[in-house]
Amino acid sequence: DSHGEFLDCFHLRSANSSTVSKVIYLQNSPSYSSVLNASIQNSRFTTPATPKPLVIVTALQLSHVQSTLYCSRKHGLQIRIRSGGHDFEGLSYVSRVPFLILDLLHFRAVEVDVKNEVAWVESGATLGELYYGIASKTKTLAFPAGVCHTVGIGGHFSGGGYGILLRKYGLAADHVIDAQLMDARGRILDRKSMGEDLFWAIRGGGGNTFGIVLAWKIKLVQVPAVVTVYTVNKNLEQNVVKILHRWQYIAHQLPDDLFTDVTITKVNSSGQVGKKTVQAAFKALYLGGADKLIPLVQDRFPELELTKQDCLEMSWAESVLYFGGVPTQSLEIMLNRTALPRLTFKAKSDYVKQPIPESGLQGIMSRFLEKEADVSLMLMVGFGGKMDEIPENELPYPHRAGNLFQASYLVGWTKGEDEGKYISWIRRLYSYMASYASKLPREAYFNYRDLDIGTNNVGYTSYEQASVWGLKYFKNNFKRLVQVKTMVDPTNFFGNEQSVPPLPSPW
């Protein structure tokens, strides 16, 4: 049995055999399930039918990572690298072939250097741990990554990573300046020794593809000590369609200091008991005080009817919690990896380059009124700003100039319910959106992983087949990613359902 052989191999390579029991979990270990489930964010992949790893390695040091790589190769176990476990399709802890999980949860150091405005952060740290590390030293530095504080650095940076500083500063990956990576041969490389092609690929070209990224050096960005946020809700009875229609013309052209997004959900109607309506929550982060924000929004977006009462001033770190929907008592909550409710969900994404007409928005609203949409949302994130300035081939993430907004859709349900009708609801919404979203390719955000858009085979996958999903995530950068992959991992040791494949060897 391959897991027994793996264990023997791991033991043999360990100088101190007593630590092995602290890092290896087999299916019969008492804490196997709790270690496996600890960071699973989508309960869709916690059913008895979900394929489980034969081994989980919670590496404590580099030699454990190296032994995992060596022994899994020797004994034919596929590796799934896991940092924060937020993969929408569970690819960091589910596989179709015999596999193990290399869990980086102990690689979570965060070192912030305020003077030089840089930090080193290990892959198993969460965004919250990074933000807390920065905020506990200064209020005027920040990092342009996601809003959900439990997200892992490893997967997030590997797929781009965006948050509420997107319009001012771009993506998380845009601010990575060095990295520590273990390649398929077990070598530990930094930016210089890996070379610029590989360093380009790991900043957005997807995780579990080019190697194990252990740590990242990042450039921090400046923010004012006081920022302002607001949320203004509008529903069907309050002209939401007209206001949303206007937002599409405004959001991408606002000053870079102003980020806005809109979340569409179904809510109870305040008028009649039992009646539902659709609500759009218009949110914003402004890098400055309310006194400047209010006249700006009243001038550019009068339809929103923003008032002083809607605005709250706070620190940047607090604004992350505000957007994440976490009540802000204290920043310490950023260190809590289980602070957010876990959903059972399916999600998809789009990029929109032309405003959707009012009739089109009306169609979205009617889909949200359907029964299956009780726990569902559509998030529209205003683009423009810095994103318009970065060339499409600067990093693997290609969705830059020309996008009005990124759209994403999520449907959730109660675990155990028949998921078919919910998944079919989101697929219907997605096909409805085909007329309004980007075309040829219909672009998608890698970090919002969606296996519906195409997958690799278990064995060999041709360039043409992988292009079906690859061009949607990476557009023309897909070609260069395949070239880098062919160079650094020609046997596809690090592979999954949506990892960039190598070209076949010519001999």
Ligand code: FDA
């Ligand atoms: P996970 O550990 O599941 O890894 C994801 C992928 O990367 C897997 O394929 C894994 O094998 C690989 N991988 C992980 N660590 C690696 C490493 N060290 N080296 C190489 N490969 C590695 N996104 C966003 O841009 N902005 C946002 O605000 C949010 N918000 C958000 C909220 C919630 C609740 C969820 C569930 C997800 C998001 N996301 C997001 C999406 C998120 O960026 C995406 O799921 C990331 O891949 C998650 O990274 P983790 O390390 O947590 O995932």
